[in-house]
Amino acid sequence: MKTEAVRMAFTAALLEAAKNDETIFAVTTDSRGSVTLGDFAKQLPQQFVEIGIAEQNAIGVSAGLANAGLRPFVCGPASFYSLRSAEQIKVDVAYSNMNVKIMAVSGGVSYGALGTSHHATQDIALMRAIPGIEVYLPADGAQMRAMLKYFVKSNKPAYVRMGRGAVPEVYKDEAPFVSGKANCLREGKDIALIACGEMVYHCLQAAELLVEQGVEASVIDMHTLSPIDKDAIIKAAKTGLVITVEEHCIHGGLGSAVASILAEECPTAMCILGLPDEDIYNGASADVFEYYGLNGSGIAKKVLEVLKK
Amino acid sequence: MDAASIAMRANFRRADVITMINKANAGHIGGSLSSLDIISVLYDRVMNIDPKMLKDPNRDRFLLSKGHSVEGYLVVLADKGFFPKEELREFSQAGSHLIGHPNNKVPGIEMCTGALGHGLSIGVGMALAAKRLNRTYRTFVLLGDGELAEGSVWEAAMAGANYRLDNLFAIIDRNGLQISGDTEDVMALENLAEKWTAFGWNVTEVDGHDVQAMMDYFSSRKAENKPHCLICKTIKCKGLPAGENKKEWHHKVPNEQQVKEALEALGVKEVDWL
Secondary structure, eight states: EEEEEEHHHHHHHHHHHHTTHHHHHHHHSSSSHHHHHHHHHHHHHGGEEOOOOOOHHHHHHHHHHHTTTTTTEEEEEHHHHTTHHHHIIIIIIIIOOOOOEEEESSSSTTTGGGGGGOBBSSSSHHHTTTOOOOEEEOOSSHHHHHHHHTTTOOOOEEEEOSSSSSOSSSSSSSSSBBBBBBBEOOOOSSSEEEOOHEEEEHHHHHHHHHHHTTOOOEEEOEEEEOOOOOOHHHHHGGSSSSEEEEEEEEEHHHHHHHHHHHHHHOOEEEEEEEEEEHHHHHHSSHHHHHHHHSHHHHHHHHHHHEEEO | HHHHHHHHHHHHHHHHHHHHHHHTTOHHHHHHSSSHHHHHIIIIOOOOOGGGGGTTTTOOOEEESSSSGHHHHHHHHHHHHHOOOGGGGGGTTOOOOOSSSTTTTTTTTOSOOOSSHHHHHHHHHOOOOOOHTTTTOOEEEEEEEEGGGSSHHHHHHHHHHTTTTTTEEEEEEEOSTTEEEEHHHSSSSOSSHHHEEETTEEEEEEETTHHHHHHHHHHHHHOOSSSSSEEEEEEEETTTTTTTOGGGGOOOOOOOOHHHHHHHHHHHHSSSSS
């Protein structure tokens, strides 16, 4: 199983893109290590901006850079960018329509045992509620590279959440990516699994396990959370049962987005898998996934339980 | 334009602001009137900007970080031809972009501001971009004194000094009052000049209603590897006799009689856009 950290795929691709486009800037908040921007800082110092530990300022500064025609990618931990600087994202970036890409790393529970202070499990809910900013969760490094080709051309603000550790590859070579168009990775008639980020891989694992139980599952990679692919959700509902899986609080994330579309367009039985509304279990992200059933076996087990009802 | 002409125009603009707020039955009159001479000096004399330069990469940038004082800003933009003055009639009306805080859908407004504490960070980004791109434009950010309690202002102050942004001006409308009362009672700011100096800025204090003094300041500024902070001592609600230096007039609306008295005091018969 080949694995790769999405943040490293991002920074390597950003460095290459920035070498050919001097308007591409990387902005960070004492996070060049954790984001893996060290090479960028060394090789392109004129396109690199260190802000120190001040996420609100970093977003405002990036909006100012964008006003001057630059293309800033502001990079740092998702937990701090999505909450501490949420107002700057709303006003300086989205409302002012500045071309700032917020590249949020170590999202979800990827900081593991560092605890809830460092987890970002509300960011999809927050960012989806802000008009004028796109929201993405790449499933693996290949998809991140495909997304970056879009980001360096697009003038729209975006929030992109990545994890920290290496994740198994979902896409073998070139990942198909069209903003706002979900990727159907597997067709099955019995149930549709809709996931984003690292959970896409775990859903594919679950689908394999379900075959042994005679269950055919569709797996949909909802890489764009806003604007979300309504047609893909309606199509998935034809299986009669939709289960969403996300590394996010069960309130306000992928599951809520899918539920609201199903409720309006084609009421369908569904189940939302994610992190519950409680003090989150401590441990490495794999431990947290295991505890809450957010891995292949856990998802498969839940599917069978739901199908029995 | 000389100082006397700018002062005269600022008086006409005060009449515009007072009338506009009366007609709309809404607005932040106190800060709009305290900052009007400052904005007038910038647009009439200091800044390299006009309505034909909206997409010019080398245009000077202005940010009204204390966005609630938008009325004075809109009046100046209209007066300078960024949009027709008659549109001031639409202020705060349903469907208008001329709302209670700057909106960059209005020609001449760079950014949507007014969530306090944001403007100086954006200004740092603009000024840093000019340095990196070898552009000569300057960036002017107008902040309220009450606004300085926002921690993000000081994050930006630190960054401005760190990057030696001598093309950046933080201008403080030091009228001494905020919505709850005297700034020194709500959250003490003094010694304000020492604070900015300690943060690495070149600090100057000036009478924010002395047009000539502000013109002299801007024309004598030299690039010294430090950002510039101009603390403008002002009178809140300057030009409305009923409201001068009274905290209640942070966002009170003048009645017809108060408008009449103010326009008489300003020597303006009536505004030309109603």
